[in-house]
Amino acid sequence: MAHTASLARRPFLTRSRKEGLFFFIFISPWILGFLIFLAGPIIASFYFSLTTYDVLSPPQFLGLQNYQDLTSDDLFWQSLRVTTTYTLLSVPLGIAFALGMALLLNLKIPFIAFFRTIYYLPSVISGVAVSVLWLWILNPAFGILNWGLGTFLHIQGPQWLFSEQWALPSLVLMSLWSVGSSMILYLAGLQGVPTELYEAASLDGAHAVRRFWHITVPGISPVLLFTLITGIIASFQTFTQASIMTQGGPHYATFFYVYYLWQTAFGGSTIDMGYASAMAWILFVIVFVLTIILLVSSRLWVFYEGAERG
């Protein structure tokens, strides 16, 4: 090329151009995957949300009809209510539980490695197996939960999954059993907080509560942000429990959003991928808005050690 001559004087690949080129080389696998498995399908999904489509015959264009129908669909509102309630209960409780566990397991006490293993164990066995197990634990007649309540607290336990009132709290309770993966992340975060900070604060006379709020929380704030966002997203997509344990019941008490969506698109007697796509898009907007709010607010409370700050 012609510019080889000028290369000696002023290289074409300046430092920042080279860095930019390598940036794209490094992220290229994701860009490809994004175009093929995300961007294309998303555009298609939006198109389908404007149609009715039973897969057997070609999609029929409806305009915004699906969205309009959703506003008067009682099941849609019920599924949204169930999912929101579950999220509001399980995400904050889950973070509190996981952080509490991590703080305990960060102490220098005997057998700590053993306890860490035990506390993490339930997260390793998520999914269908855990749903099956809890179906059995929550069994009102023969399960250990009601046995424990009766034996130790002399309480007649509720019907749990068979009760309209208790079915959703049952699933929240079950979710608290498996918060181990965020616990591990918090533990990693806690151990990444420089001990010098704690020592300095102690010398300055800061007591444990102050040290927690002023050193621990900022120190693990990136991890907190991560678990908060992913927790909300995961909770809005709850499916397995509804599918395996309750089939959305009793009386739609655990009729999760994605369970309704799955029924509409794949599992029900009448399939409408168009209607399901409209539901999916509404879910996307909800989750997106919530996350943007968290990310924007994170500028106020999240700190990175290696971050480029001018």
Added chain:
Amino acid sequence: MDERQGPDPGRPGLAQQRKKRRGLVGKAIALAVVSVGALFILAPVFWMLSTSLKTLDQTLAFPPVWIPPSLQFKNYPDALSVLPFGTFARNSAIVTLTVLVGEVLTNSFVAYGFARLRGPGRRWIFMVLLSTMLIPFPVLVIPQYLLFKNLGWIDTFLPLIVPPWFGSAFLIFLVRQFYMTIPRELDEAAEIDGCGYFSIYFRIIMPLAKPALASVAIFSFTYNWNDYLAPLIYLDSPSNFTLPLGLASFLGRPGTVIPWHQLMAASLVTVLPCVLLFFFAQRFFIQGIVVSGVKG
């Protein structure tokens, strides 16, 4: 350590002793709390094991029998012969391991770009990446299903295996967050020593990020081993079922009484590889996490 710096040099032991005693009491309380918590966490697991070794009649006893009088080990071969669990296990292994290798390689590679290299529009592209993480799988699953249907991939493992090899926003974000905590001075020093971006990535960042890669591997394995929705949608014939699908079909079999003893046996066998992997990889996992405090 600081023992000589007590306020009263004449009686250096006393304050120290009191402090030590208070520390011991605190530790004892902490140990008690942690132990009680551990009991609550272990009870369900023990209950699963116990049920899996009972007769069907014993599972329906109240109050529950914690330790069955005679251990019914035959529940395991019985449960595993009711449905072809060997096939399910093989299918799960193929899918999970193929995905795991791809996710560790791709995500750590892509994360380096986002954490360290400035390119035009990086901030904007990263926002797009984050927003893809927010896209509910169901938004994608319908058009992806139709795409894979056109490719003739339905009822094969390909829809489960191929997309993860292009990276997942969740794991890229996780690794990138970790890279951000590695001091930039290390990169800069290596650059001054003449390292290019690939060698900074392979020699500096990757080795320091082992704990993050271990967590990617563990997340990837446990997620895919336990994944239910995607296999449920993409796999039709029982000979292609993964373990979670097999377990679900066990539960859904028509019959008056659920065979809890066999169901628990099958569940235990399903979760066993994850538990073993965790016990096996845990030391490296936690030890690696400690390394994150990069001192140097």
